[in-house]
Amino acid sequence: MRLPPSTLPSLHWLQQHTAGLLRLLYPPQCLGCGASVSEAHVPLCAPCVRRLERPDPEAVLAHVRQLPGGEPVASAQALWAFDTGGVVQRVQHSLKYGNRPAQGRTLGRWMRHLFPAAHTGERLVVPIPLHRTRQLERGYNQSALLAEGLADALGASYQEALQRTRATASQTRLSRKQRQANVADAFAARSPQTLTGATIYLIDDVLTTGATLTAAAAALHTAEVAAVHVATLAFARS
Ligand SMILES: [Zn+2]
Structure with missing residues (x-):
C-alpha cells in the first residue's frame, strides 16, 4: 500500500x-x-x-607537599574522594573514555565551589595536557573539558598554557618515586610571556601522588606566574 x-x-x-x-x-x-x-x-x-565526600583541602595539600618539588603548589583541592568501585570511579571512567564532552564541562562547572572569589587579578584555568599521540587516540582531553567548564563558571580565562615535551609511560603501575621520575621535565610553558603574574588554576581529573601536577606547576613557575592552585575532580590517596 x-x-x-x-x-x-x-x-x-x-x-x-x-x-x-x-x-x-x-x-x-x-x-x-x-x-x-x-x-x-x-x-x-x-x-x-x-x-559524595569532599576531601579536606589541608590534607590534599599536605599530601602534595610530601613530594620533593611540591612546594610551588599554593593550594591543592579535589571535588570528591576517589572510591574504587564506587560512584566517583564510574564518573571518572566515563569522563576519560565515555566521550561525553557536555558532561565533562558540567563536572568542571561543579568544581567552581573549590574556588572562592578570593583571588583577584588575571586568573587562568589551565588543563594538564595529554601527549599529542594519546589525544589523537582518544579524540579529546578529559582535563581540558573540566577546565573549560570551570573557566566558564568562574568567568576566568581558559588557556592551554602547557605542552608535553615528551611522551610519558602510564602512571598506573608506578611507585611514587617512579612516577616523579616519569614526569620530571615532561612539561613546558607555552608562550611564557603571556603567563607572567597570572594566578593559575591547574586542572586534572585525578590527583594520586601529585607528581604530574607538581611537575606541571614547576613548568608554570618558570614563566613567573603569581601562584599555582591545583584542583582535580577526584583525590585518590596513594
Ligand atoms: Zn543518582
Missing part, C-alpha cells in the same frame, strides 16, 4: 523530533544510581552528589 505523501513524516519533522524521541526511549540516567536526570549533560542526580 502506498500512503499519500501528506501522511509521511517529512525529513524536517524527523530532525525536529529525533532528540525528543531519543530522550523518551533512552532517558538520560544518573551514572551513580541509574535514576533519570533532567538533562543528558548532567552526570549525577542530586542525591548521589550529596552523598
Whole structure:
C-alpha cells in the first residue's frame, strides 16, 4: 500500500523530533544510581552528589607537599574522594573514555565551589595536557573539558598554557618515586610571556601522588606566574 505523501513524516519533522524521541526511549540516567536526570549533560542526580565526600583541602595539600618539588603548589583541592568501585570511579571512567564532552564541562562547572572569589587579578584555568599521540587516540582531553567548564563558571580565562615535551609511560603501575621520575621535565610553558603574574588554576581529573601536577606547576613557575592552585575532580590517596 502506498500512503499519500501528506501522511509521511517529512525529513524536517524527523530532525525536529529525533532528540525528543531519543530522550523518551533512552532517558538520560544518573551514572551513580541509574535514576533519570533532567538533562543528558548532567552526570549525577542530586542525591548521589550529596552523598559524595569532599576531601579536606589541608590534607590534599599536605599530601602534595610530601613530594620533593611540591612546594610551588599554593593550594591543592579535589571535588570528591576517589572510591574504587564506587560512584566517583564510574564518573571518572566515563569522563576519560565515555566521550561525553557536555558532561565533562558540567563536572568542571561543579568544581567552581573549590574556588572562592578570593583571588583577584588575571586568573587562568589551565588543563594538564595529554601527549599529542594519546589525544589523537582518544579524540579529546578529559582535563581540558573540566577546565573549560570551570573557566566558564568562574568567568576566568581558559588557556592551554602547557605542552608535553615528551611522551610519558602510564602512571598506573608506578611507585611514587617512579612516577616523579616519569614526569620530571615532561612539561613546558607555552608562550611564557603571556603567563607572567597570572594566578593559575591547574586542572586534572585525578590527583594520586601529585607528581604530574607538581611537575606541571614547576613548568608554570618558570614563566613567573603569581601562584599555582591545583584542583582535580577526584583525590585518590596513594
Ligand atoms: Zn543518582
